Amino acid sequence: MATVTEPAxxxxxxxxxxxxxxxxxxxQGGLTIIEGSRAVYVSNQxxxxxxxxxxxxxxxxxxxxxxxxxxERLELTFQEAQLMGLPLEELEFWAVRKxxxxxxxxxxxxxxxxxxxxxFRFVVTMDLTERELARQAVLQRDELLQQILDTSQALxxxxxxxxxxxxxxxxxxxxxxxxxxGAHVAILMYIDVDAEGRPExxxxxxxxxxxxxxxxxxxxxxxxxxxxLLLSSPDRPLLVxxxxxxxxxxxxxxxxxxxxxxxxxxxxxxxxxxxxWQGIAAIAWPxxxxxxPEEERLYQLLASQLTGRVQGLRQREEAEHRAMxxxxxxxVSQAAGTVxxxxxxxxxxxxxxxxxxxLYYAGLFLVAQGLTVDGESGNWAVLQVGTxxxxxxxxxxxxxxxxxxxxxxxxxxxxxxxxxxxxVGEEAVRFANPLLPDTRTxxxxxxxSRGQGLGALTIQSRRQAxxxxxxxxxxxxxxxxxxxxxxxANLIEQAHARAERExxxxxxxxxxxxxxxxxxxxxxxxxxxxxxLGASKSVIRLGTQARLRAELGELRSEEEQRRQPQAGDxxxx
Numbered sequence: 001m002a003t004v005t006e007p008a009x010x011x012x013x014x015x016x017x018x019x020x021x022x023x024x025x026x027x028q029g030g031l032t033i034i035e036g037s038r039a040v041y042v043s044n045q046x047x048x049x050x051x052x053x054x055x056x057x058x059x060x061x062x063x064x065x066x067x068x069x070x071x072e073r074l075e076l077t078f079q080e081a082q083l084m085g086l087p088l089e090e091l092e093f094w095a096v097r098k099x100x101x102x103x104x105x106x107x108x109x110x111x112x113x114x115x116x117x118x119x120f121r122f123v124v125t126m127d128l129t130e131r132e133l134a135r136q137a138v139l140q141r142d143e144l145l146q147q148i149l150d151t152s153q154a155l156x157x158x159x160x161x162x163x164x165x166x167x168x169x170x171x172x173x174x175x176x177x178x179x180x181x182g183a184h185v186a187i188l189m190y191i192d193v194d195a196e197g198r199p200e201x202x203x204x205x206x207x208x209x210x211x212x213x214x215x216x217x218x219x220x221x222x223x224x225x226x227x228x229l230l231l232s233s234p235d236r237p238l239l240v241x242x243x244x245x246x247x248x249x250x251x252x253x254x255x256x257x258x259x260x261x262x263x264x265x266x267x268x269x270x271x272x273x274x275x276x277w278q279g280i281a282a283i284a285w286p287x288x289x290x291x292x293p294e295e296e297r298l299y300q301l302l303a304s305q306l307t308g309r310v311q312g313l314r315q316r317e318e319a320e321h322r323a324m325x326x327x328x329x330x331x332v333s334q335a336a337g338t339v340x341x342x343x344x345x346x347x348x349x350x351x352x353x354x355x356x357x358x359l360y361y362a363g364l365f366l367v368a369q370g371l372t373v374d375g376e377s378g379n380w381a382v383l384q385v386g387t388x389x390x391x392x393x394x395x396x397x398x399x400x401x402x403x404x405x406x407x408x409x410x411x412x413x414x415x416x417x418x419x420x421x422x423x424v425g426e427e428a429v430r431f432a433n434p435l436l437p438d439t440r441t442x443x444x445x446x447x448x449s450r451g452q453g454l455g456a457l458t459i460q461s462r463r464q465a466x467x468x469x470x471x472x473x474x475x476x477x478x479x480x481x482x483x484x485x486x487x488x489a490n491l492i493e494q495a496h497a498r499a500e501r502e503x504x505x506x507x508x509x510x511x512x513x514x515x516x517x518x519x520x521x522x523x524x525x526x527x528x529x530x531x532x533l534g535a536s537k538s539v540i541r542l543g544t545q546a547r548l549r550a551e552l553g554e555l556r557s558e559e560e561q562r563r564q565p566q567a568g569d570x571x572x573x
Contacts, residue, residue: 030125032057035118049105049127051098067094067102087111092128104132140294148301155309161188161206164309168269168302169208169283183283185209185261190314191221191277192468199227199277201465211261211286218422218465219257230270230280237299238268239291258284265289269303273311281306318470325474328356332478342489346385349482353459353475354387360462361436362387363394364447365401365409366455366486379403381413381455390435407431412444412456418476419444422465441466445479449487457482 030046032039039058047054050065063071070093081088092106106126111119154167169186188206191199199221207213221227230238243264258266263284271279281303335348350362363386371380383399385391401407404414406429412419421427421442430442443459457479461467467475 029127032123032125034121034123040120046125049097049103049125050095051101056098062091062093062107065095065097067096070094102129103127104129144294144298144301147298148305151302151305155305158309161310161313162208164188164306164313165206165281166208168281168306173209173283183209183285183289185211185213185263185284187213187261187282187284188279188310189282190279190310191271193277194222197276198222198231199280202280203465205279209261209284211284213257213261216463216466217257218463220422220465226268230268234270234272234277237270237296237303238266239296239299240267241265241290242288262286267291267295267299269299269306271303271307271310273307278307278311278314322470322474324356325471328352329474329478329481332481342486343385345485346482350385350387350391350457353478359387359459360439361390361458361460363391363458364455364482365413365458366447367403367413367453368400371400373400381409384455390433393435394433401431408442408444409456409458412446413453416446416448416453418446418472420467420472422467436460438462440464443467443472443475445472445476447479447483447486449480449483452487454483454486 030049031041031043032046033041042054042057046057050057052060052065062074066074074091074093077091078088088109090106090108092104095103095105097103104127106128108124108126110122110124112122151167155164158164158167165186165188169183173183173186186208187204189202189204192201192203194200201218202221203218204213204215207215226238226240229240243258243266261284264287265285267283269281269283271277271281283299331352332349335345335352346364350364353359354362364384365381366384367379368382369379370377371382372378373380379402380400381403383391383394386394386399401410403410405411408419408421408427408430410431411429419429421430424430424432424439424442427442433439439460440463441461443457445457445459447454447456457475459467459475
């Protein structure tokens with residue numbers, strides 16, 4: 001038997017190791033060889049896939065470089081295989097490279113005995129990132145198409161702004177939640193534009209989510225960073241990943257709303273039809289949110305679907321609104337023609353306006369010239385009627401405001417021009433009524449007829465910027481109509497008074513013409529004078545001129561004596 005020499009054995013061992021190295025290096029992907037719990041070999045390919053050195057990878061397990069969202073799943077898989085005594089064959093998961101980038105990998109596990117009965121575990125790691133990204137792109141495309149289909153169906157069935165918002169926001173919020181930072185609120189706003197067609201006011205018409213915004217509030221848009229960014233690219237969604245880092249100055253109204261919903265990131269979907277602004281749909285996150293390309297595509301498609309529905313809804317609501325205004329104006333005209341008592345008419349009008357449009361308060365002032373207040377004569381606007389308990393209380397107290405004084409009503413009556421405060425906190429001249437503490441928007445509309453200022457109508461709302469330009473125009477038209485009614489009523493009253501005076505004069509003349517006695521004529525004259533002047537008692541004195549002069553002197557003397565201070569009286573009361 002031939003004897004194998006030591007050099008020959010060493011050479012054979014070197015050749016075997018070289019064949020093993022070549023076999024290992026020929027493996028597609030990275031290779032880890034584990035003896036017991038210790039990695040005895042890490043291939044260069046694995047270092048290239050994960051970006052770590054051999055020494056670093058030799059001390060790491062799958063859980064160390066797996067993405068955070070994958071670790072729990074992997075740990076449960078390892079535990080299950082150990083408890084059941086089954087060999088682990090394959091795992092696919094997202095791994096995080098040393099530089100923070102991500103790769104999708106597949107680990108295949110096998111065992112083998114090498115040499116003198118030593119058991120080794122072999123882990124082959126394949127980089128499947130490109131395949132996984134392509135697969136996810138297909139899934140996302142299919143998901144996007146399905147979302148578009150579902151949204152179209154939901155929008156078709158949506159009957160109001162909240163249902164429309166929910167139809168587009170819920171899939172968007174689900175898409176966002178896959179990144180680990182879910183959106184928590186969505187808002188739908190109507191946009192009112194200025195004379196140049198630029199967004200000026202936003203009105204919240206729907207809100208869903210954890211930190212919803214009260215429906216009905218309005219806020220001013222110009223001079224804010226979001227508005228400027230939207231105007232720079234008005235047909236693309238505005239995606240802000242980190243407001244603190246990328247947003248500049250925001251006016252008080254916008255800043256207050258963002259703070260109320262705890263917004264750190266947001267997506268604003270401009271709703272424009274034919275180049276005209278209809279509204280904005282906004283989705284907000286409480287944390288920094290990095291937007292993916294598919295999210296932007298989704299929001300773009302959702303915005304295009306929502307725009308037409310919002311446009312149609314606004315047109316229908318505006319038509320209904322105009323019809324309600326017209327109906328209210330017609331009812332005011334009807335009341336003016338049927339209600340005989342002016343105070344009753346005015347009360348009906350303010351109650352009607354308040355009820356129709358869900359106002360906080362409505363009241364009507366009329367001018368009182370030469371009214372003495374605190375010993376001084378002046379011109380005042382006196383409250384005639386007001387809605388609710390506050391209105392009744394103010395009427396009973398004789399509430400009045402000086403014409404031309406520091407109040408919106410006083411200025412309105414003095415100038416015969418409307419006074420409008422979309423935010424009463426910013427109004428320079430305004431009487432802050434303690435009985436109406438919740439007023440946010442106030443209108444003072446003049447009552448003018450034949451160029452004469454008769455008073456003013458006050459309209460107040462709890463909502464900021466509660467009235468559009470069209471609303472104000474209709475209300476002013478109604479105020480003009482009411483002014484004509486009041487003026488006509490005054491003219492009729494004056495005509496009746498003149499007619500009554502003429503009748504009484506004719507009655508006295510008739511007595512004289514019939515040759516009645518002096519006593520009868522004088523008695524009849526006194527009765528007519530009492531009624532005309534509203535006096536409780538009248539006296540006619542007859543006598544010679546000298547006697548009348550003497551009696552008049554006696555009356556003056558008695559009056560002077562009454563005015564003289566008596567002993568013990570305070571000379572300065």
